[in-house]
Amino acid sequence: MADNSNRSNLERIIVFAGVAVVTIVAVLLSVLVIQDTNILQAQSGAEVQVYEIYENDKKVGVVADKDAFESYVWKAHSQDISETGKLYFGEQVSIIPNYIPKSELPQDSEESYQEIMEQVTLDGTAYQVHLSNGNTFYVRSRSELLAEIDRLKDMQAVKGVDPNDLLAVDEAKSAMTLGVEYTLQEATIDINQALSGTQLTHYLLTAKTDADKLYETQAGDTVSTIAKSNDMTVDEFLELNPSISANTLITPEAEVNVTPLDQVLEFTKMEKQELVEDIPFEIEYKDDSSLATGTEIIEQEGKKGSAIVEYLVRTVNGQQVKTEQLSKVVLSEPVKQIVKRGTGSISGGTGGSTIYDGPIYTAGTGKLIWPYNGRLGFGYMEEGYGGAHWGMDILGNAGDAIVAADTGTVVESGWGGSFGYTVVIDHGQGFQTRYAHMIEMPAVSAGQAVSQGQVIGYVGSTGYSTANHLHFEVIVYGQRVNPRPYLP
Structure with a gap:
């Protein structure tokens, strides 16, 4: 019985193994048939080989001729690598062959190549520029950088120099030097990060790599008005717009560069x-x-x-x-x-004037009015050409009435030396006013109470004076101050 059982198990194993072998052979035959079919289809023209271009695993285009596409790319960037001769597709770029139906074959053209090229990263050997002032940037061409530095240096040098004076122009250029040191080092980068042409000029003048700030000109615009309205000098505007001169006629609806300047380079002139x-x-x-x-x-x-x-x-x-x-x-x-310099009494001296030092019967309102309605002359100055002037002059006609600027008590009346005929009124709380150069003895006496607006004398030119006027002073606790802030 045991022998029969073992024989039965062995037979089943053999059967299963046979089935498995048959299955594997069938699968292999089907794969071969499919591959042969694809090859036959491709050979018969049903499908064609193309090249799919990927940037970071994203398909950006398909070309039929890989060699023609690469040749176009290298030719388009030949100037970018003219000094180094090195250009590569970036690591994130993949070119993968594939088969597609012949009816879907792309039509290669320079336009289609350009569209794909703008979406892929191209690495090339450029120059990294390190300036001693801390700025770092990349350029495609060493010779272009040096030429642009020289051009900007010459522009800076001849500012304010007569362009027709060739000797002066040459001397100015010779006196101008680059005020920063720089080093150049080769670096492999995305070639689009390297500056060239107008991009390089823009960066050197503005320290920016983004787009220019543009202004659309209007009727009536001139070089100077555009510069002024954009907070720059004419010279700065001309640096940003090399095709324009100071005498250029500005036409409407044109775009000009008004990007704020922040120069990367430093040009020094001795x-x-x-x-x-x-x-x-x-x-x-x-x-x-x-x-x-x-x-x-x-x-x-x-x-x-x-x-x-x-x-x-x-x-x-x-x-x-x-x-x-x-x-x-x-x-x-x-x-x-x-x-x-006078050292006499603050009240103006006693040269014929009457001084009152009794009690102040009537206090002022604290708000002055104009003592005389005339033309303003020499103002208050603590220092100035010819010395200080401790009051304000109000010019007018001889004999015009002068009134008290506020209610108070007359503490001085009469001749005040260099002040001529003078009145000083005490308004209380340490506040006094002086009225000088009256034409004759004042109309009020020392010790008399006066009200605001009351006539106290008349305009004249007595004392140290050269014309008819009222010299008016405000005195606060013995110190003469500027009268203007106290008047309406």
């Missing part, structure tokens, strides 16, 4: 300048107790001297950054100015 300069005069003060404190009278006019001064001037990109004096030749010495 030149000597000779200037005729003034030599300031000294001021000598002489105290005079006969004059009221704060009064200053010029006894001797000062006169400036002059000298020829030679400087060594250093500019960077047209901006002066350092000046060094080389020599100085005096043409004329300055003449000292002598000023008599």
